[in-house]
Amino acid sequence: MASFIEKGTPAPTAYFTGTVWVNINVKPDEGYNINMATVTFEPKGRTNWHTHVSGQILFVIEGTGYYQEKGKPIEVIQKGDVVKIPKSVEHWHGASHERLMRHIALVPDYDKDKTEWLQPVSDDEYNSIF
Amino acid sequence: MASFIEKGTPAPTAYFTGTVWVNINVKPDEGYNINMATVTFEPKGRTNWHTHVSGQILFVIEGTGYYQEKGKPIEVIQKGDVVKIPKSVEHWHGASHERLMRHIALVPDYDKDKTEWLQPVSDDEYNSIF
Numbered sequence: 001m002a003s004f005i006e007k008g009t010p011a012p013t014a015y016f017t018g019t020v021w022v023n024i025n026v027k028p029d030e031g032y033n034i035n036m037a038t039v040t041f042e043p044k045g046r047t048n049w050h051t052h053v054s055g056q057i058l059f060v061i062e063g064t065g066y067y068q069e070k071g072k073p074i075e076v077i078q079k080g081d082v083v084k085i086p087k088s089v090e091h092w093h094g095a096s097h098e099r100l101m102r103h104i105a106l107v108p109d110y111d112k113d114k115t116e117w118l119q120p121v122s123d124d125e126y127n128s129i130f
Numbered sequence: 131m132a133s134f135i136e137k138g139t140p141a142p143t144a145y146f147t148g149t150v151w152v153n154i155n156v157k158p159d160e161g162y163n164i165n166m167a168t169v170t171f172e173p174k175g176r177t178n179w180h181t182h183v184s185g186q187i188l189f190v191i192e193g194t195g196y197y198q199e200k201g202k203p204i205e206v207i208q209k210g211d212v213v214k215i216p217k218s219v220e221h222w223h224g225a226s227h228e229r230l231m232r233h234i235a236l237v238p239d240y241d242k243d244k245t246e247w248l249q250p251v252s253d254d255e256y257n258s259i260f
Contacts, residue, residue: 080135
């Protein structure tokens with residue numbers, strides 16, 4: 001049986017900053033029309049800015065992290081939080097400065113989705129939480 | 131922000147046996163074309179037999195439970211397991227005899243789904259793990 005406890009493999013450095021691991025749990029070709037992965041961000045690790053045409057749902061299963069939509073302040077997210085990312089809204093997510101963050105990430109309606117990867121989250125943007 | 135840590139409300143007794151709690155995390159009308167809930171089964175709690183036209187994905191986030199597809203033996207499932215339930219296959223899931231089990235449950239492609247609830251899992255069926 002598949003396990004989502006394992007960290008998986010290093011996330012592609014083209015789309016992520018810092019140390020991040022991705023464990024793909026349900027692939028689009030398995031017939032459920034979703035893409036589902038567990039992502040582990042070590043402290044200061046984060047995605048680039050990006051968008052999903054179908055939106056995205058995050059379930060934070062461990063630790064403390066950050067989530068930000070373009071033009072809004074950074075929100076602190078922690079174990080237990082369900083983050084509902086609106087369709088086509090530019091955003092990023094990652095660990096906090098001192099603690100790792102782990103989430104299950106789901107892109108629904110994968111046949112209609114297009115994920116667009118944009119620029120890295122700069123240190124100035126990341127540090128704007130303070 | 132929504133939380134999936136909370137137990138939610140009692141599951142409908144027409145479709146469940148024992149003490150079971152349901153916390154709906156993403157409703158079909160929120161625009162993601164999924165139905166997503168956290169379900170907490172106290173020991174011996176379980177669903178009825180049922181089917182989903184779109185299949186279902188379970189992420190076991192706590193404890194030890196059982197999963198069974200019609201005509202196959204009961205499988206023990208535990209924290210970390212990802213259960214991929216095939217489309218339209220009759221099955222049930224629940225806690226083990228001594229420990230609770232908590233899972234995130236996702237029905238993808240909700241616009242195409244039909245969930246059919248069938249008969250309860252009898253004590254003889256439930257005890258067939260021994």
